[in-house]
Amino acid sequence: MGQRMGMALVGLGAASQPHLRSLQDLAERIDLRYAVTRHPHQDRIRPYAGPVRVISALDEALQDPQVQAVIVATPPATHLAICQQCFAAGKHVLLEKPLELDLQRSAQLVEAAQQSGLHLGVVLQxxxxxxxxxxxxxxxxxxxxxxxxxxxxxxxxxxxxxxxxxxxxxxxxxxxxxxxxxxxxxxxxxxxxxxxxxxxxxxxxxxxxxxxxxxxxxxxxxxxxxxxxxxxxxxxxxxxxxxxxxxxxxxxxxxxxxxxxxxxxxxxxxxxxxxxxxxxxxxxxxxxxxHQPHKDLLTDFIDAIASNRPPRVxxxxxxxxxxxxxxxxxxxxxxx
Known part of the structure; x- marks a missing residue:
């Protein structure tokens, strides 16, 4: 088994649940190091069973050199700012749909990813x-x-x-x-x-x-x-x-x-x-x-990073x- 990819998950609402199940299934390939939420509590990361730090400040996760990618599962209005922060820190992003609130902000987000040279995948499972x-x-x-x-x-x-x-x-x-x-x-x-x-x-x-x-x-x-x-x-x-x-x-x-x-x-x-x-x-x-399609999408995303190709979505x-x-x-x- 090769080195596991370090990841952080931002947002622990309902949308995070299939991601957590997928991350648990893929624990041999992915090291979920942080879960970022406004109300940090260890119980919020169920059903993920592995050790993970539940924190309230995204900066803490982005400063960790072992974190290569971030799953963003927050409301659409927050996506642009969070993704810009991740790209500035050199982190790939797997983003819950939709990209953002409107087409202009969505285009701005996609452009930010392109300019960063990092991978942007979208959860359209x-x-x-x-x-x-x-x-x-x-x-x-x-x-x-x-x-x-x-x-x-x-x-x-x-x-x-x-x-x-x-x-x-x-x-x-x-x-x-x-x-x-x-x-x-x-x-x-x-x-x-x-x-x-x-x-x-x-x-x-x-x-x-x-x-x-x-x-x-x-x-x-x-x-x-x-x-x-x-x-x-x-x-x-x-x-x-x-x-x-x-x-x-x-x-x-x-x-x-x-x-x-x-x-x-x-x-x-x-x-x-x-x-x-x-x-x-x-x-x-x-x-x-x-959650199987989420798991397959996540697998494709980390494979895309590893082989430096675009993700399927x-x-x-x-x-x-x-x-x-x-x-x-x-x-x-x-x-x-």
Whole structure:
């Protein structure tokens, strides 16, 4: 076994839990040396079982020469400042989505990473689900033929209690609603699979199921990467919440990706399936999903650092998805 990579984790809210499980699984390769939180307490790092210092000052972790990379799992409004601090200290960054509150600040963050020469990875873990990887391979290999149409649906549920938590669904803390906070994972995967050239039409609204500052329902018509038609629906008002789906029609067959499961039917009558029994976080329990994609994403990130190659999900990838979200909001926004 080679030398373990020293890391620090910033933020110990709900988003940190799959990271902690992944870090525990990867303890032979990663030395989690610090957990940084405003309320330092050792109990907050469960389920990580190894020795780690829980501190309140990020500077202390950044001054440690054994720390090579930092996982940032704090609210979006904090990302730019924290990442700039990490890059200035010579640390690579794995950043929770979204990049930042708005497209301008997100672009500034990506530029800071590029200028530093350090690696910036983004936690858009749906790209690492087995079913997603298989579908990507089928499309890359041309086994579905030429894409004729594709659709993406995110029929999720969040209760009003979720939005009653301080800052939830606000521009000041989250930067947006269902698109930037929930659907961003599936939109990023959809872009990677079939590409999106532009938004032809969109409707953005707030349903009567929620009282919140930002949108909880979006529908749109899209132009895909090859010019074929696409459509989109994303919401957090579909009780009790259902798995997100991506459907692709090709000249040689069709594919349906539902959550972490895939069903492919070729015109030759051959079929292919990838099944998963795990949840997707689509309902009231937003953490109801396997941490395996997080673990695979983290593995790819440290491998990228070791071999000096870009991680699979880069800052530029995430910035492209943020730009698509901005276009959807611009095309469809009306008084909520």
């Amino acid at each position: 749906h790209r690492f689900r087995e079913a997603s990887v298989v579908l990507q391979q089928l499309l890359t290999q041309g086994r579905l033929g030429e894409v004729q149409a594709a659709s993406v649906r995110v029929p999720w549920w969040r209760s009003q209690a979720y939005y009653n938590e301080l800052g939830r669904g606000t521009l000041a803390r989250d930067g947006g609603g269902v698109l930037l906070t929930q659907a961003i994972h599936t939109l990023n995967l959809f872009q990677a699979l079939v590409g999106v050239q532009s938004v032809k039409a969109a409707t953005v609204r707030q349903t009567r199921l929620h009282q919140m500052e930002t949108e909880d329902h979006v529908s749109a018509l899209l132009v895909l990467g090859n010019g074929a038609p696409g459509d989109l629906m994303a919401t957090t008002a579909m009780y009790p919440g259902y798995p997100e789906t991506i459907e692709v029609i090709g000249t040689l067959g069709s594919a349906r990706l539902s959550g972490a499961s895939l069903e492919v039917n070729f015109l030759t009558q051959e079929t292919l399936t990838v099944t998963s029994e795990g949840g997707t976080g689509s309902g009231a329990n937003m953490m109801d999903f396997s 880069t800052g530029a990838d995430a910035l492209s998805t943020h730009a698509l979200i901005d276009e959807l909001l611009r095309m469809g926004s009306s008084p909520l």
